[in-house]
Amino acid sequence: MGEVRTRFAPSPTGYMHIGNLRTALYAYLIAKSNDGKFILRIEDTDQDRYVEGAIDVIYNTLKIVGIEHDEGPDIGGDYGPYVQSERKAIYEKYAKELIDRGGAYYCFCDKERLDNLREQSRNKKIPFKYDGHCRNLSKEEVVKRIEAGESYVIRQKMPQTGTTTFKDEVFGKITVENSSLDDNILIKSDGMPTYNFANVIDDHLMDITHVVRGSEYLSSTPKYNLLYKAFGWDIPTYIHLPLILREDGKKLSKREGDASFEDLYNKGYLKEAIINYIALLGWSPGTEEELFTLDELVERFKIEGLSKSPAIFDTEKLKWMNGEYIRKLSLEEFNKLATPYYDKAIKKAEVDYMILSKLMHTRTEVLSHIPEQIDFIDDLPDYDIDLYIHKRMKTTPESALKNLKEVYDVLEALDDWNFDNIHDNLMDLIGKLGVKNGQVLWPLRVALSGKQYTPGGGIELAELLGKEESLKRIKIGMEKLSKS
């Protein structure tokens, strides 16, 4: 076999949802794991759906995640142009050839007639199929009507008997009755090809060896096969991918599912985690490992590892995996990524972000969750003194008040405000009082944060908030407690 060539052929809708990205990933992996080429082709034959800037979304996403194409509209290649709207003349030529070969025909049926047909089949409760009205027009009549300026499309002429079988690498052999195949439109009345035609022409002309796409194309693949046959072309290796479903089992939709790469990325999921996670939706390395970089995926990827059944996109697991990637970051890297989120939550207080990052690093699964975890830094929330009661710690409002006073005095006397100093002095106090750590530290943590859970304990928070603010908050705590 020659060089493996795969392609990712999105239509520019301005939106890269997770399923599309995964298709791109797999196409890339199949090419790269075979030292092949990965091509980007833009399928923009639907002019009504033109979206400004949509192609940039595609470029940007691929660039961010590191899926680099070897050929494409932006970088060229030997098989261009890589934008379908620029290949109009090519499709036209092949459509004519196909007509000559008897695999297609001109059709002059207008929308009204078609709608009528559709209405009829709906009433009869049978699936709509073009009735072949124009299938056998004479050449003369066709010429005459075209010259008269009648609008036309070109339809594929499906065999009316027999079956068509094709082999898919993941789904195996699939056979359908030719009679169930509709005479699809190949060239629209605006002269543009439909996907049904363009994908076959382009895949052939661009020497695509492995066609990778979602399983929603499974049912139209026989038609494409017939096209290849009509032209006498080699049929590529088909690799249809199982769908990715939403948590409720429905197909991903951009309306509700919100599972676009962009959304996830903006929410604070790391690109490495997203790629790693979606790689595992529908593919398994066959081992127990599950953390892979893109390069490692290239190394491990095998078509045999693809599964047939659809996978549900599970945010919980993505979260966990994102946490894994965050924990792998160095403190400095984490700090850098977290800073914008700190800025969002901290407007007034002056805190050392590196100290904060030490606390947040193992406590962050998704970056966007950072602000709510540190919302107490700017403003001490108005909390209930019940917070001072901790069963296991055996703290009560009374003991809390007593120990808070002790803490206040110790901390107030501290000149050098750093973790070790705070720690040692507080521990001394605890020793002197002869109580458990929690007796002192729990009330301190509550007084400083006013929250039930915080990143870090009393000592860490004291260091973070600084002497002045810490003392102020402890005082507030004592006041609350003595009032009760």
Added chain:
RNA sequence: GGCCCCUUGGUCAAGUGGUUAAGAUACCGCCCUUUCACGGCGGUGACAGGGGUUCGAAUCCCCUAGGGGUCACCA
């Protein structure tokens, strides 16, 4: 509805005729511990159902059920 496809714990999944049916996540418990988190240890939980084939079936065949895809001058 026709056609096509799919079906192992809540989720992702290994498994290709003989296994105590992996692992991960989630959940629960214990340990660590100044809360939480991290980390460590342990636990609950699955072959959709029914028929075959076979000495033996999660693995092969059939039926049923459930789910999905597709039936456009969209891709």
